[in-house]
Structures are given as structure tokens and as C-alpha cells.
């Protein structure tokens with residue numbers, strides 16, 4: 001399993017770019033560089049802790065020296081996540097996430113600006129996240145840093161277009177990297193992750209090379225008219241509304257007969273029973289006699305007890321207006337059953 005940074009270096013080097021990368025770990029960096037040399041790629045690297053301002057400055061000095069003061073592409077990939085309830089984030093968590101994910105990318109862009117401008121054809125790509133676009137569980141601070149990256153993308157794009165620098169962001173969805181593995185080591189997080197994956201229209205995690213190919217595209221001359229954009233590369237995760245929320249087994253199971261009671265668990269049949277319920281209520285309430293039943297019905301809805309409902313149903317059948325009440329209750333019962341069944345599915 002490789003990280004997205006690794007895949008991005010390979011993708012750009014395969015296009016013939018000369019790449020300089022960085023890592024906190026000298027041994028790992030040396031191993032990777034040797035690997036890339038063997039593949040014939042032009043890749044060098046520096047040891048750098050991107051949380052440290054002085055390290056970032058040193059890194060960009062090295063880059064400036066190596067590339068004669070000109071740079072075509074800056075990819076701000078570094079990022080880390082802390083998974084917690086919002087009430088549990090400490091001040092240290094908050095600053096670690098904002099420094100690594102937001103401040104470092106912002107500062108590197110400032111440092112790279114004169115080099116990108118000097119090249120006459122500069123491009124910055126931020127690696128954001130789907131979590132910066134939609135609300136996901138247990139990651140409010142991470143999400144805030146990525147949401148901020150999305151906005152910085154738009155501001156810098158407008159500010160630096162005059163300098164022939166394009167600025168875009170790629171927002172990956174769930175991607176198979178060491179970061180994802182670290183997050184899901186905890187059983188509860190793994191369960192949440194599996195449920196999130198079941199909500200992706202293309203129901204799987206992405207691969208790092210499915211992200212790096214979009215990064216490379218944004219750096220190429222073919223993307224010369226694209227700036228200020230945030231591309232979600234997420235299998236459709238961020239455009240999913242209500243439709244794809246069921247476990248994968250249900251999404252892929254054969255369509256069942258519409259008369260089957262099990263159909264109450266699918267979103268379409270749920271909305272069907274709700275529509276029927278609504279129509280019946282309107283029809284019945286337009287009927288003057290039935291205004292009498294408005295109050296008990298409301299009381300039942302408030303108590304939302306199935307036993308009350310059945311008792312009411314039994315007594316109603318004894319009354320003279322039994323046929324209309326029976327229809328009303330049957331429809332109401334179906335709607336409640338559908339709601340209970342469906343809400344059980346979405347809280348899995």
C-alpha cells in the first residue's frame with residue numbers, strides 16, 4: 001500500500017517531470033529515491049518536517065537552487081487526520097492539524113510564488129478531501145482544515161492568475177493509503193468506514209493512482225483554462241443524496257416484487273408508502289365526517305406507540321365508519337412500518 005504522495009511523484013515522473021519531494025524519514029526517503037532511480041525517473045528529495053517553518057524555508061531554498069529559481073508545479077500533498085468526537089479535540093490536536101494541513105500548504109505556496117511566477121507557467125495543486133465538502137463523522141477539525149484549503153484554492157487562483165499561475169485542488173474521497181489504514185485500525189472506526197463506503201455510488205475505496213492521474217492532468221498544458229476548481233475524486237461520494245444509503249447487499253440484490261412486504265426497506269418503496277399515506281389522509285380529511293378523527297389520529301402520532309395504534313384500530317373497526325378508518329389506519333401503519341424499517345437500515 002502506497003501513500004498518495006508516492007503515487008503523485010511516480011505519475012509526474014512518468015510524464016518526464018523532474019521532481020523534488022520530501023519526507024521526515026531519511027532512510028525511507030533514500031530507499032524510495034533509489035527505487036525511482038532504478039525506474040529511470042528524475043527524482044530527488046530532502047528531509048523536512050513540514051510542521052516547522054524553518055524547514056519549509058530551507059526546502060524551498062533547495063528547490064530554488066536545483067531548478068534555477070523556476071518552478072512549474074507545486075503539489076501540496078501533506079496531510080494528517082485525527083479522528084475524535086468534536087467535544088474531545090484538545091488544543092494540541094487543533095494546532096497539529098491546522099499547522100500540518102493548512103498552514104504548511106499556505107506557507108509553501110507563498111514561498112513557491114516567485115519561482116512559479118518566474119516559470120511563466122505555474123500550477124499549484126492542493127490535496128484537499130471530500131471531508132472539506134460534506135460533513136463526515138469524527139473529523140470536524142480535519143474537515144475545517146480541508147474546507148479552508150478549498151477556499152484558499154479559489155482565492156489564490158483569482159489573485160495569481162495575472163502571474164500565469166493556476167491553482168486547483170483535488171479532493172479525494174476514501175482512498176486506500178496508510179492514512180486510511182491507520183484511521184480504521186480501531187474497530188468502531190472500521191465499522192463507520194465500511195458504512196461510508198457503502199454510500200459511495202462506485203462502492204469501493206479509491207486507489208492512490210486514481211487521485212494522482214487527476215493531479216497530473218491539472219498540471220499539464222491541456223488544463224490551461226482550469227483554475228480555482230476543487231475536483232472531488234471520490235466515486236460519486238459527495239454528490240450522493242438520499243439514494244445510495246443502504247448496505248451493499250441491498251444495493252446489488254435483485255429487484256423484488258413490489259407487493260412484497262420486504263420492499264418497505266428500500267428507499268423507493270418507503271417513499272411509495274409515504275405517498276400513499278399522504279394521499280389517503282388528504283382524501284379522507286377533505287371528507288367532512290372524518291374531521292372528527294383528526295384529534296385521535298394526532299394523539300396517536302404523538303404517542304407513536306404501535307400498541308396504541310392497534311388498540312385504536314380495533315376500536316375503530318367496531319364503529320360505523322369502519323371502512324374509511326380501516327383504510328386510514330392501514331396506510332398509516334404501513335408508513336410507520338416503512339419508516340421504522342428504513343431508519344433501522346440507515347443507522348446500521
Ligand SMILES: NC(=O)c1ccc[n+]([C@@H]2O[C@H](COP(=O)([O-])OP(=O)(O)OC[C@H]3O[C@@H](n4cnc5c(N)ncnc54)[C@H](OP(=O)(O)O)[C@@H]3O)[C@@H](O)[C@H]2O)c1
Pocket residue numbers: 002003004005022023024025048049050051077078079080100127128129130171172173174175176177178179180
Ligand atoms: N487516504 C484518504 O482516504 C484520504 C482522503 C482524502 C484526502 N486525503 C489527503 O491526501 C493527502 C495524502 O494522504 P495519504 O492518504 O497519502 O496519507 P499518508 O499515507 O499518511 O501520507 C501522508 C504523508 O504525509 C507525511 N507527513 C505527515 N506529516 C508530515 C510532516 N509534518 N512533515 C513531512 N511529512 C509529513 C507522512 O510522512 P510520515 O511517513 O513521515 O508520517 C506521509 O508520507 C493528505 O493531505 C490527506 O489529507 C487522504
